[in-house]
Amino acid sequence: MSLGSVEGVTVVPGSAVTPTGVGTGTVQVPGSDAASAARTVTVATGATGQGLVQVVSGLSAGDTIILADRSATVPANSNQRANTTRTASGQTTSSSTAVAATPVATPSR
Numbered sequence: 414m415s416l417g418s419v420e421g422v423t424v425v426p427g428s429a430v431t432p433t434g435v436g437t438g439t440v441q442v443p444g445s446d447a448a449s450a451a452r453t454v455t456v457a458t459g460a461t462g463q464g465l466v467q468v469v470s471g472l473s474a475g476d477t478i479i480l481a482d483r484s485a486t487v488p489a490n491s492n493q494r495a496n497t498t499r500t501a502s503g504q505t506t507s508s509s510t511a512v513a514a515t516p517v518a519t520p521s522r
Contacts, residue, residue: 441479
């Protein structure tokens, strides 16, 4: 059953969007050069489906975003991207997964 469709819109993989509220989220974009840290961009989201999320504002077609490492285990309890562990001695250690960059696409139908 189809409830509707949209065409000619900017979409990103759903795994690239961290939801922050109804119709909003954030994505990571690479820094301006290899030495720069990634930055967080707030986006307005629209329709979702088939693993894609429509980006209404905040990105443009052709922008590059960072995707999660698809071979990494997805945390079961959140959209957390880093893993923090407390050792028996009370010290905290953190680890994160590798990321890959991909250009934002506007699918043609």
